[in-house]
Amino acid sequence: MKLVRYGAFGAEKPGLLDANGTLRDLSGKVDDIAGKALTAASLAKLKALDPATLPAVPGSPRIGACVGDVRNFIAVGLNFADHAAETGAAIPAEPILFNKAPNCIVGPDDDVIIPKGSVKTDWEVELAIVIGDGGSYIAEKDAMAAIAGFCVCNDVSEREYQIERGGQWAKGKGCPTFGPLGPWMVTTDEIADVQNLGMWLDVDGVRVQNGSTKTMIFGAAYLVHYISQFMQLDPGDVITTGTPPGVGLGFKPPRFLKGGEVVTLGIEGLGTQKQNFVPYKG
Known part of the structure; x- marks a missing residue:
């Protein structure tokens, strides 16, 4: 479904x-x-x-985030071998975890607001896991049964806040509108191999990310198992699992979003997103 x-x-x-x-x-x-x-x-x-x-929905309504009332929005850093290589980072021995603010979640085609004073807003196409039954201490062999489905996430990031302002990565990851999810959640039975899905992202029509979930360091099942050792995973929790190479931080020189750009992204079988990036005007 x-x-x-x-x-x-x-x-x-x-x-x-x-x-x-x-x-x-x-x-x-x-x-x-x-x-x-x-x-x-x-x-x-x-x-x-x-x-x-079921009633057909008339017209072309706005599509919202494919999961509502998300209470725990967990993210995994440096989880693609080729992305770690482009940033010069070592392969993590264990998953790097941080949180995105749940209230940063928006629809797949909603505008993304570049934060006030931002100079290093960046893009990241990611596979997101939506938890179904969840639980604690989930065995890796049982992890897929704990998953309701998968969706596309743009893990929008402000690199100055994330890296240069001290403390946790969360500073650069949870700004308002920094978590587009959707367009839909695809149940696990429709995905033959979640570890072999093409991923891509374009900025103003130019392909900048072109990767695959096959280069994930820690796969979806392992991440659910691992994270459940440290916290209880509840129905509707979202885990976004890292990005392939091609982020703005990895360009030489780095390339960041200033406002006015159109970002499109997608994952094989999970649909596409399209966002206008707009400067903060509050």
Whole structure:
């Protein structure tokens, strides 16, 4: 299934895409694509529905973040061997974890706001994991069963805040609008091999990232297992898993977003995003 949230920001409704790409309303079946609606039992009920019996959504509504009410937005740093190489960093012995602020999450095509005073706003196409049943101390062999699905994330980053301002990476990762998710969450049964998906990102129509999840240092199942050793993973938590090479920080000289750029990105089988980057005007 491809699960979608659509409508005005903060008032999104749940939906799904049928086999013909028609958006169908799930409001009569589930309150939101969030929390307990993402458990295996709940997803099984949704999969049993005949999409043709659901109301078609008219027009072309805004597509929101594909997961609502995210309480834990966990990110993994330097998790692609080729990205670590471009930054000159050593391969981590264990996953590097940090948090993105859950309230930075926006829809896949919403504007991204460059923060006040930013000089080093950067892009990162990433595979995101959406937790289903979750739990603590999940064995790696059981980790895929704990996942509800996958989606595209742009892990927008402010490198000066992240690297030069001291302390945790979170400073440069959780600014408002820095977490576009979607356009949809694809359930695990539709992804034959999550560790072999093409990934790409363009800035103003020029390809800057062109990679694959096959170069991830720590795969999706291992990350769920590993993170669950340190915290409880709950339904609807999101883990974004790192980026392939081609980020602005890796250019020589580095290249960053100033405002006015259009960024498009996507992952094989998971859809595409398109964002206008706009300067802060508050």
